Amino acid sequence: MASIADYYAGKSVLITGATGFMGKVLVEKLLRCCPGVSALYVLVRPKAGQSMQQRVSDMMKCKLFDRVREEDPDFHKKVVPISSELTQPGLAISPQDESKLVACVNIVFHCAATIRFDEPLKHALQLNVIATQQLLSLAKQMHNLEAFVHISTAYANCNRRHIDEVIYPPPVEPKKLIDSLEWMDDGMVRDITPRLIGERPNTYTYTKALAECVVQQESDKLNIAIIRPSIVGASWQEPFPGWIDNFNGPSGVFIAAGKGILRTMRANNDAVADLIPVDVVINLTLAAGWYTAVHRPKTALVYNCTTGGINPFHWGEIGECGYHVMSTFKRNPLEQAFRRPNANITSNYLINQYWILVSHKFPALLYDLYLRLSGQKPHMMRIFNRLHKAISLLEYFSSQDWEWNSDNMSMLMGHLSPEDRKTFNFDVRQLNWPEYIENYCIGTKKYVLNEDMSDIPAARQHLRKLRNIRYTFNTLLLVFIWRVFIARSQMARNIWYFVVSLCFKFLSYFRASSTLTN
Numbered sequence: 001m002a003s004i005a006d007y008y009a010g011k012s013v014l015i016t017g018a019t020g021f022m023g024k025v026l027v028e029k030l031l032r033c034c035p036g037v038s039a040l041y042v043l044v045r046p047k048a049g050q051s052m053q054q055r056v057s058d059m060m061k062c063k064l065f066d067r068v069r070e071e072d073p074d075f076h077k078k079v080v081p082i083s084s085e086l087t088q089p090g091l092a093i094s095p096q097d098e099s100k101l102v103a104c105v106n107i108v109f110h111c112a113a114t115i116r117f118d119e120p121l122k123h124a125l126q127l128n129v130i131a132t133q134q135l136l137s138l139a140k141q142m143h144n145l146e147a148f149v150h151i152s153t154a155y156a157n158c159n160r161r162h163i164d165e166v167i168y169p170p171p172v173e174p175k176k177l178i179d180s181l182e183w184m185d186d187g188m189v190r191d192i193t194p195r196l197i198g199e200r201p202n203t204y205t206y207t208k209a210l211a212e213c214v215v216q217q218e219s220d221k222l223n224i225a226i227i228r229p230s231i232v233g234a235s236w237q238e239p240f241p242g243w244i245d246n247f248n249g250p251s252g253v254f255i256a257a258g259k260g261i262l263r264t265m266r267a268n269n270d271a272v273a274d275l276i277p278v279d280v281v282i283n284l285t286l287a288a289g290w291y292t293a294v295h296r297p298k299t300a301l302v303y304n305c306t307t308g309g310i311n312p313f314h315w316g317e318i319g320e321c322g323y324h325v326m327s328t329f330k331r332n333p334l335e336q337a338f339r340r341p342n343a344n345i346t347s348n349y350l351i352n353q354y355w356i357l358v359s360h361k362f363p364a365l366l367y368d369l370y371l372r373l374s375g376q377k378p379h380m381m382r383i384f385n386r387l388h389k390a391i392s393l394l395e396y397f398s399s400q401d402w403e404w405n406s407d408n409m410s411m412l413m414g415h416l417s418p419e420d421r422k423t424f425n426f427d428v429r430q431l432n433w434p435e436y437i438e439n440y441c442i443g444t445k446k447y448v449l450n451e452d453m454s455d456i457p458a459a460r461q462h463l464r465k466l467r468n469i470r471y472t473f474n475t476l477l478l479v480f481i482w483r484v485f486i487a488r489s490q491m492a493r494n495i496w497y498f499v500v501s502l503c504f505k506f507l508s509y510f511r512a513s514s515t516l517t518n
């Protein structure tokens, strides 16, 4: 049987969401490990004053493509940008481009989505559901289509605790919802959104569940695979460890902790932290595309792309590893840290609220006061308010436990040749979590914040300065407490002397007993 790279040789691939986090890794991997691939058609919209050609050419200049650039300097010639705005009728693809796609595309990878947790329902529905429907209609017209791979999320069914590799009945018939929302204004939709999404935490997971249903409706006409990754993090191995380019999910949390801004977060220590490296997701996606096209399963196969059932890692370990995160950021500090990194995880709501008050709000207030007094514009409280909003949206996922069945992932691995298992490795049993988390943290510094590793000595110097400020502040606070509360009251003074003499007695006792033992 043909290897995965052999299968993709001579094939034309259509990719949506190619400019996004996962899309970029998919494009890079296809170009590097399937050099025979004929063309990659990428649906891209113009954005922020840049044409789609400019965006794609900028994308291919980024560090992620260094390895493929070394191996084949002409790699970019295979990438064909197609102008498309997915929220528009017909995906806003020109008739010429449409004919070209219909004539030559062999495999579709649908990655585009809005992944914001606070997206208004109408927009999330437009992009995650209606655009998927439109893409499926286009796919049905393609003369040579062999597989349609849809990227969903492991949290599409997060209203359940145990999630099998099946498509569950949708919370509502997508067509009915689309028709109803069409005539409602934004205010009305906002009002009914909580009732509609029910037990799901946001419009993102809700619309991703509806999208799966829309995809399933076409499964008798197309060869379909659905990939459900959990929390996608930095790359594990490829093209190099720790590659990441956004603030989503844990990345923003790690950065905020590294900057010394985030000091506390709520998570269930015993719950699985189902992180999955982006290169693992992409390797599985390409293998699933190959399997779907070659084996043509009778029904749409769903792949829960998760780590929890195979190589579990818990939020509590991130707590310990939180220590690891902290030690990584102390050895490789982020520039211009607000405080020395020191974050803790707690499952207790009240303890978390206490630390938010003491370690977030109070320092922010003091710093803003300092900025005001020195004639600058205060901004720290605003940063903390945004951080609290983001954290409150993430805590749903870090405070609960889910169990995903991932049999199809194992089944797929069983079908790969030993060579393909190496090139398209998605065996997460080999993943070493502490090493992964360390590379992840360094990746946020290098690739998200674009900080130079050669500036680390200056950043360490800055951390030392912050430590000295803290010591000075604590000493001043102690003196202040002494002067205001203790020095003024005889009783407080007596208690103080009593405590000090008790400590002294204990010290003398231990010193004496240790001398005796020696």
Ligand SMILES: CCCCCCCCCCCCCCCCCC(=O)SCCNC(=O)CCNC(=O)[C@H](O)C(C)(C)COP(=O)(O)OP(=O)(O)OC[C@H]1O[C@@H](n2cnc3c(N)ncnc32)[C@H](O)[C@@H]1OP(=O)(O)O
Binding pocket: 115, 116, 117, 118, 153, 154, 155, 230, 231, 232, 247, 248, 249, 250, 251, 252, 253, 254, 255, 256, 257, 265, 267, 318, 322, 325, 326, 343, 344, 345, 386, 389, 390, 391, 393, 394, 395, 397, 398
């Ligand atoms: C040691 C302790 C360790 C504890 C670890 C615990 C980790 C827990 C993590 C739990 C993760 C759970 C994730 C669950 C994922 C579900 C999986 C998926 O399917 S789906 C995938 C998962 N989907 C998601 O993760 C999406 C979640 N995100 C959202 O929905 C929204 O971002 C928002 C609502 C949170 C904030 O909205 P809003 O306030 O409107 O803010 P904008 O977004 O518009 O950003 C504005 C600007 O700020 C920038 N920036 C951002 N963060 C930071 C930062 N930390 N710093 C600096 N800067 C930051 C940002 O780049 C932007 O810059 P620019 O472009 O303007 O230059």
Ligand SMILES: NC(=O)C1=CN([C@@H]2O[C@H](COP(=O)(O)OP(=O)(O)OC[C@H]3O[C@@H](n4cnc5c(N)ncnc54)[C@H](OP(=O)(O)O)[C@@H]3O)[C@@H](O)[C@H]2O)C=CC1
Binding pocket: 016, 017, 018, 019, 020, 021, 022, 023, 043, 044, 045, 047, 084, 085, 086, 087, 110, 111, 112, 113, 114, 115, 127, 151, 152, 153, 154, 208, 228, 229, 230, 231, 232, 233, 246, 248, 249
């Ligand atoms: N990241 C994660 O943790 C997880 C992601 N997933 C799923 O993986 C897929 C990819 O996610 P990820 O790469 O992280 O997301 P990104 O937000 O990084 O990328 C989204 C992509 O969709 C494109 N897109 C958005 N709106 C439009 C539009 N109107 N017209 C054309 N293109 C559009 C974006 O293009 P542009 O650059 O123009 O904005 C971008 O290329 C999604 O389906 C998501 O649900 C699943 C589980 C976890």
